[in-house]
Amino acid sequence: MSLGDDNGYRNDSGRTDDAYSTIGGTRQTRTRLPDGEGGDGYGSPRRPVRKPRSMVMMVGVVVLLVAAIAFANMSGGGGDRDNGDPGRAAGSPNTSSTAATGTKPVQGKNGTIASGFAHNEQGAQSAAANYAVALGSAEMFDKGRRRAIITSVYAPEVAAARQGDLDKVYSGRDFLTSIGLEADGTAPAGLTFVSRSNPVGTRVVKFDGDTASVAVWYSALFGLAGEGSKNPVAESWFTNTFELTWLDGDWKVTNFTQKDGPTPVGRDQAASPADEMADAVEQFGGFTYAR
Known part of the structure; x- marks a missing residue:
């Protein structure tokens, strides 16, 4: 069938x-x-x-999820500091390190360095981050620019006291030779000198109205880019802790200390060729304002 x-x-x-x-x-x-x-x-x-x-x-x-993030951002700027935040997951950053405070970025400049920071914790952190960029720049190896930076960053009495010592350090022939620069602090022909500090984050160690202690964690690029360089550009990690005081309407450095790290594990990435690194330095300008 x-x-x-x-x-x-x-x-x-x-x-x-x-x-x-x-x-x-x-x-x-x-x-x-x-x-x-x-x-x-x-x-x-x-x-x-x-x-x-x-x-x-x-x-x-x-x-x-998007709505929750937007709501958290809108409600997170109620204060300058996160006092413990008991609801925060272990290991996550304090809300004060990422939340908007409503304080606008500075509008002024002292030469090429931002100025006129807010008279609060955010302003102290912004000042410290920007000062870390300035003090770690290649301009510190030029006598004229170095003196302008020191005058802008340090409190007047501290700048006057340290100017001579800093000139000796940055102009020392042995020091300049050891990093591959000429006696006048310039790079040899065909090479590009790189010295940049890139802030990753800041932390208020202590704040007391007109004085503050702020730690800045940053990566630093340093070396000579170009064919034949004996000191190729390398990355290092540091934390600078700046002692700041409020003077004449702005934050100024009275002292700072530096320590290595925290240093992350490097990824399995091949280093770029010397000419590509030199081109990147020329094409990508450094930060003009941090935080």
Whole structure:
């Protein structure tokens, strides 16, 4: 007996014995699939997974997450410091380190260095980060620019006391030779001198109105870029802790200390060729304002 006979579709009704012919004259094609488990009497496959519903749920979760982040950003600027934040997950940064405070960035400049920082913790952190960039720049190896930076960054009495010592350090022939520079602090022909500090984050160690102690964690690029360099550009990590005082409407450095690290594990990335590094230094300007 054929399948067509079993289902009442005989040849005299105009239907063939083909098991895949149309059903009941409705022109609906019956298709047999390999998966017969859980099917109905017509060999229909199991119900497919409800992907549309899963996608809707996923989109809903993403929308809620974005809304939660936006709400946290709007409500996180209520204070300058995060006093413990008991609800904060262990190891996560304090909200004060990332939340907007509403204080606008400085508008003034003292030469090429930002000035006019806010008289609060955020202003002290901004000042420390910008001063770390200035004091770690290649301009410190130029006598004229070095004196301008020292005058802008340090408190007047400290700048006057340290000017001579800093000139000796940065102009010392032995020191300059050891890092591959000429006696006047310039790079040899065909090479580009690189000295840049890139702040990663800041932390208020102590704040007392007109005085502050701020730690700045940063990476430093230092060396000579170009073919034949004996001191290729390398990366180092440091933390500078600046002692700041509020003078004449701005934060000024009275002292600072430096220590190595924290240093992250380097990724498995090949170093760029000397010419590519030199081009990057020329094409990418350093930060003019940090934090």
